[in-house]
Amino acid sequence: LAVDLLNPSAESEKRAHKLKRIVPRPNSYFMDVKCSGCLNITVVFSNSQTVVTCPGCSAVLCQPTGGLARLTEGCSFRKKIN
Numbered sequence: 001l002a003v004d005l006l007n008p009s010a011e012s013e014k015r016a017h018k019l020k021r022i023v024p025r026p027n028s029y030f031m032d033v034k035c036s037g038c039l040n041i042t043v044v045f046s047n048s049q050t051v052v053t054c055p056g057c058s059a060v061l062c063q064p065t066g067g068l069a070r071l072t073e074g075c076s077f078r079k080k081i082n
Contacts, residue, residue: 029079033061036074043080044069 008022018027028047035042038056048069052061062069071077 031077031079033071033075033077035059035061036072036076044077 008016013021018024028045031044031046032041033044033052034040035054035057037059038054040054040056042052042054042061044052044062046068048062049064051063052069053059054061060072061075062071064070
């Protein structure tokens with residue numbers, strides 16, 4: 001075999017299905033979303049099933065879709081590490 005099955009590359013692990021990886025882990029994550037209006041930071045789940053609004057100015061931060069939540073234009077985000 002040309003592929004090492006015990007030590008796969010990081011790229012091939014990332015592309016693999018979440019249950020087919022050597023160490024199974026979910027594809028979803030939490031993220032900090034900054035409101036473009038009042039610059040408040042809110043924690044949002046990447047696969048959010050509800051509309052998330054800003055607690056400061058009640059602006060809509062993200063809309064749910066079938067999979068990943070869609071952020072509104074002007075909102076910036078970063079993935080939370082832990």
